[in-house]
Amino acid sequence: MSEKINILRASCPMPTLDFDVITLGHGSGGLLMNKLLDSGVFDVLKNDLLDERHDGAIFEMPAGKMAFSTDSYVVSPVFFPGGNIGELAVNGTVNDLAMCGAAAKYLSLGFILEEGLTMQAFWDILISIKHAAEKAGVKIVTGDTKVVERGKGDQIFINTSGIGSVHPRADIAMRRVKPGDKIIVSGNIATHGIAIMSVREGLEFETTIESDTCNLNHTVLALLDEFGEQVHLLRDPTRGGVASVLNEVARDAKLGVEIHQKAIPVIEEVYGACELLGLDPLYVANEGVFLAIVEAAIADDFLKKLKTLEYGEAAAIIGEVVEAHPRQVIMHSHIGGRRVVNMLVGEQLPRIC
Amino acid sequence: MKYITEYRDPHLVERYLAELHRITTRPWTIMEVCGGQTHSLVKNGILQLLPSQITMVHGPGCPVCVTPLHLIDKAVHLALEKGVILCSYGDMLRVPGSKMSLLEAKAKGADVRVLYSPLEAVKIAAEHPDREVVFFAVGFETTAPANALSVVHAHRAGVKNYSILASHVLVPPAMEAVLDDEEGIIQGFLAAGHVCTIMGMDEYYPIVEKYKIPIVVTGFEPVDLVQGILMVVEQLEKGEYRLENQYSRVVHPNGNPEARKVVEQIFETTDREWRGVGNIPNSGWEVRPEMAAFNANLKFHVNIEKAEENKDCIAGQVLKGLKKPHECPMFGKGCNPQNPLGAPMVSSEGACAAYYHFSRVAEELAV
Structure with a gap:
């Protein structure tokens, strides 16, 4: 438990952004989005594969069996006692892979943000994603951000997919x-x-x-x-x-x-x-x-x-x-x-x- | 957990069961009135621990199950067509109306909310003065005080956009209806402990005397139920009939006078239709005329065509204890909790749903 409390309370100062809420512009692919990604997502989740900023991640495959899993997270409320949607989205997919007997290695991260979500909430979720990924020993290597109009979502939805190598002695079926x-x-x-x-x-x-x-x-x-x-x-x-x-x-x-x-x-x-x-x-x-x-x-x-x-x-x-x-x-x-x-x-x- | 685990003590249950097995010499048919008791009997696997001579018949005490079809249709109509915020207890949402359930209405865009307390509904009404808020007030005497209190609160706070769609049913008239049925087979009753917590025990003396039948006010935990059954069988074996109180840690002979006062302030007795059973005189509560402003039945003029019950459903016979759920030809075939033909298959307290979870087991477990 103590470890989890640390994750929740871990604070990184939020960078100065032009808006205090998510707007449709943040999903437009234009300047606003780039700024959000640059000073937000990419900086927080930083790793060698993500830093390439390609359309997808390119990596070597280890020998042996791989497991692949995906899950979407729509929990309401987004912040709940003991956690938030961010760490849930990381842990959920990491755990799905673990249930295949696999050690999660890489995750993708897809956000669907609702217009009006506060930057602070988004930031807090991002930080807890970072900590959850570090704790699980998994890298977030590719992602996507979309913004939908107010009323078309519920603050934030997250999809994560993960890939991991199956333990050589595992035969789970x-x-x-x-x-x-x-x-x-x-x-x-x-x-x-x-x-x-x-x-x-x-x-x-x-x-x-x-x-x-x-x-x-x-x-x-x-x-x-x-x-x-x-x-x-x-x-x-x-x-x-x-x-x-x-x-x-x-x-x-x-x-x-x-x-x-x-x-x-x-x-x-x-x-x-x-x-x-x-x-x-x-x-x-x-x-x-x-x-x-x-x-x-x-x-x-x-x-x-x-x-x-x-x-x-x-x-x-x-x-x-x-x-x-x-x-x-x-x-x-x-x-x-x-x-x-x-x-x-x-x-x-x-x-x- | 204090006051719960003690009443789930396996050793105590075992002792009462041993005594029950020892004294039972003949077949007896006993009805537990309340759906909560049915649920507990099934959930804890008590039925198959009883002596084989004892048959438990599951009574009409599931308020969700006996709420008439046209009232559900009315609630659906209010939510879907009149744009009201329709609030109710969770169980009520899945009960099929003639066209759809409240849950389906919600999926079609109606504003339907699950609440744990009608006072929450008054709060919602106060927060949304531009919307009408209706609480679908179902239940036995147990839920009536809270529902009545919501009207008192709304009245006091001047909340004018709140009303209740009352479908309250009363236990004693239902017990009499069961006993008056010519096919009636019930020899003893477990009365519903929580109903007596509100109403006290006085209403049951006349039934004991008139029908010469033992009634034991009983709780809901395994120890309560087995002890309650034991107390009924003790009387039956001796040829006696009395009103006894197994649930004395909760039930005061006079009930809860404060709660009754609130109920009397808001409700008056009325004839009530019970789904699957039919009309039972003086078996329900309706909002008093002086509180008509809070009566959704009067506030909204809704003409709902009277719908027919599904003809394949034998809910009425099940609710009166004449048939066991699994004796219905549709049981588990055309009718199951995903696709209920009648209300007793919907609520977890309904006899059919309880049996569905139970008699699909290996035959050794079938009652």
Whole structure:
């Protein structure tokens, strides 16, 4: 946590620009845009490949398999407890690559800015992108900036795509999931979703719950160094939460999944907020958590190692893959009952009473 | 978490269950009135832990489910055609009207907002004096005080662009309707704890006496539910009938007099149509004539054609406890939470949705 607070508070003075808000001119390709890029984006994100200022980045490919992933970020509000859209956009794609067993190497960065976004907000987001990229050890090597008219966007949307080299011992695929495999969650669930909910319009509750957004690549790669092909599947349960990922596993592997409610780590405040709002933590979004499905024989060692790694201290074995009830996820409740955990239908809407 | 984890204590549940298994000698059919209880029974997997002789029937206590079709159509119309800011609780948004749900209306450009409190809606109204703001006030006696309070606040603050579309339903008349049904099979009730928190227990004595049926006011956590069922079965096994209070940590016999005062100030009793069940006399609350300025039904003259319910949907029988959701031919086939034919499939507290999440399990789990 301490590291994250540093990132958020890290301040670089904003350069003097002619405007204090983004205008349509900043996306025109003309002078204004060049000034924004020169004294803003390029200067902050500086690296040898980006400095070429070509239409695309040109680089050598290492031998072996590569992974490639893309994601768009539209979070509202743009600044939320524990982070902002900038670091989310870096961490999200870095983590998607990590779930492929790959160390993210290069990212692209596409901004869609809404006319009227304050320069200060844009600057703060840019700085947190810089810090998140540095922390994850990834370079932003190409990008794009567009500005849309007021009302046609929601302050700022970001797309990042990333490319990374797959760990030589990684063999992560749905086909590798088999009965007996253990399911491990790397940290407390539902934290990000509740942090966002707590600042959404129409909801006013005071909380210190902060988003768990972070880069998981260093942790995942350290685990792959040690356990390699015995890691069968990795997934980050972002939208739709843990329940959705487990349902995808059950569906695609045509196997059953069993989880144990009392083993699933949830911070007490998050649990309380979920109770209050009528939400099920299993369906709430995460940003700094992954699920690993591993060979049963190494599960305990895997957990032990994970607990010593960055963002892994709350990790727990939450269940297993079984042959029974194929395509279904069943949870053993606190009190010893059992129930199906289904795929989320639409948006998780709060219950009325 | 204080006052919650204690009531999810597996050992306590186990003890009550053991006692329940010990004393149960015959088949009993018990209805839990409230959808929140249905949800908890299913979510915690309690049903399959009960003695096989005990059948739980899931009552009509899901306010979202019983909100009549024409009121949803009206809300959609207000949001889409009249340009009002239509606010409601989240669950209400997905309930299908005859043409669309509020969520679909929102996608078509209507200003529909999910709120957790109607007081928020009054705030929105104060901030947008040029717009009409309507709160779709659904719910049992539980949500009525907050909804009534929003009218009190708006009245006091002189907010004239706020009104409520009231669809309040009342529990005791619904219980009587269930018992009066000639096919009725219910032998005991778990009454809804939170309703009694507001209303107290007095309303239930006449039902106990008239129908000679045990009623236990019950909470929502696993310990509450299992203990409540145990208290009903204890009476049934002894051939007794009484009103008892399992939820005494929350429910005072007189309820919450302050909350009731606010409700009485704003609402009066009216006949109410229950979706899937039909009209039940004196089973709802409507805004009093002296508060008519805050009654969206009167403020906006909307003539909505009365729409027919989907004929394949047996929601009425399910809500009265005559059929289990999975006994419906459409269950899980033409009707599921993504594409609900009737309201009980929409809300997570609806019996059909609860079963959909439940009886699709391996057969051993089917009730």
